[in-house]
Amino acid sequence: xVGYSKHNQHYTDESLKVLIVEDEENxxxxxxxxxxxxxxxxxxxxxxxxxxxxxxSAKFDLVLLDITLPxxxxxxxxxxxxxxxxxTPAIMLTGRTDTDDKLKSFxxxxxxxxxxxxxxxxxxxRIKAVIGRASERGSTPIALxxxxxxxxxxxxxxxxxxxxxTVREYNILEILLKNPGDAVEKDKIIxxxxxxDHAVAQNTLEVHxxxxxxxxxxxxxxxxxxxxxxxxxxxxxxxxxxE
Ligand code: CA
Numbered sequence: 643x644v645g646y647s648k649h650n651q652h653y654t655d656e657s658l659k660v661l662i663v664e665d666e667e668n669x670x671x672x673x674x675x676x677x678x679x680x681x682x683x684x685x686x687x688x689x690x691x692x693x694x695x696x697x698x699s700a701k702f703d704l705v706l707l708d709i710t711l712p713x714x715x716x717x718x719x720x721x722x723x724x725x726x727x728x729x730t731p732a733i734m735l736t737g738r739t740d741t742d743d744k745l746k747s748f749x750x751x752x753x754x755x756x757x758x759x760x761x762x763x764x765x766x767x768r769i770k771a772v773i774g775r776a777s778e779r780g781s782t783p784i785a786l787x788x789x790x791x792x793x794x795x796x797x798x799x800x801x802x803x804x805x806x807x808t809v810r811e812y813n814i815l816e817i818l819l820k821n822p823g824d825a826v827e828k829d830k831i832i833x834x835x836x837x838x839d840h841a842v843a844q845n846t847l848e849v850h851x852x853x854x855x856x857x858x859x860x861x862x863x864x865x866x867x868x869x870x871x872x873x874x875x876x877x878x879x880x881x882x883x884x885e
Contacts, residue, residue: 657683658703658773663693663719664735665711673706676762682769690714694722697730703773705732706765707752717750724751729794731776733768735760751795754809771837775813784819787864787878791819800860810835811854814847818866818876825869 660682664670670686677684685702687693690711697705697719705723709716720732734755748755753772756765784791789800796812798805807815813835818826832842835850851874855866865879 657681659683659685659701660704660706660769661693661697661702662686662706663688663690663697663711663716664706664708665689666708669708672762673765677766677769680766688712690716690719694719697723698726698728700728700730702730703776704769705730706769707732707734709734709736720750720752724795727794729776729781731772733765733772748796748809748812749804749806753796767837775834779816784816786819786822786876788861789819789858789864791816800858800864803860805857805860807854807857808850810850811857814850814854814874815858815876818874821875823875823877825872825875828873831873 658681660677662670662673662677662684664673664686665688667688670688674684674686685696687696691713693705693707693711694714696702707716707719711719714722716734716736720734723730723732729751731753732751734752735758736755737758753776754768756768779793781794783793789798789805791798793816798807798812798815814831817831817834828844828847832844832847835847836842851866851868858864858866863879864876866874866876869875
């Protein structure tokens, strides 16, 4: 099934537009009405090639992308989109549990992923959060010390070398980098890195922070500090005696 849904005539131009790229008809039959009821204007594509062609128009606010697709894999669709300079946010819907795939799709520039089966409420919360983050996310690379973040490809490098981050680690790093030298409150980080109103235990945040700390260690001057009772901050440090 490809094309405009016949149910969307009543939507105005202000409706957020979502493209579903999915080859399984029953999944489309489930997702399309659910997202329309949530107020989105929905188009669909049933293979990777037509999905890429549609998404290339950059008129969508979000692309929901299956990984296993005929004609072009979902990860390839995303890579081609980013190569074409299209930064429409994307959520990968994957039936695979392979972590490598998730990491790869993230580095191709997806904004989040959900493993099938998922609850529709969960998907709607993710869509809202991803569109919200995307509206704040520019396309200009951010740099601090020797670390660089490319928001278009979601690529993070230190001294030119790739740092492999998960979606949450990336989001946490991003909100800290946008406020270099300032303590960012734990709640604010959680709201940004997960979904608004998502219940995330503060020790879960700590686990992600610790893992992020290890990954950015290659940069000797980059400090991810705990600000007791407040949250976390990132800053460029100096060697003793240089301050
Ligand atoms: Ca599929």
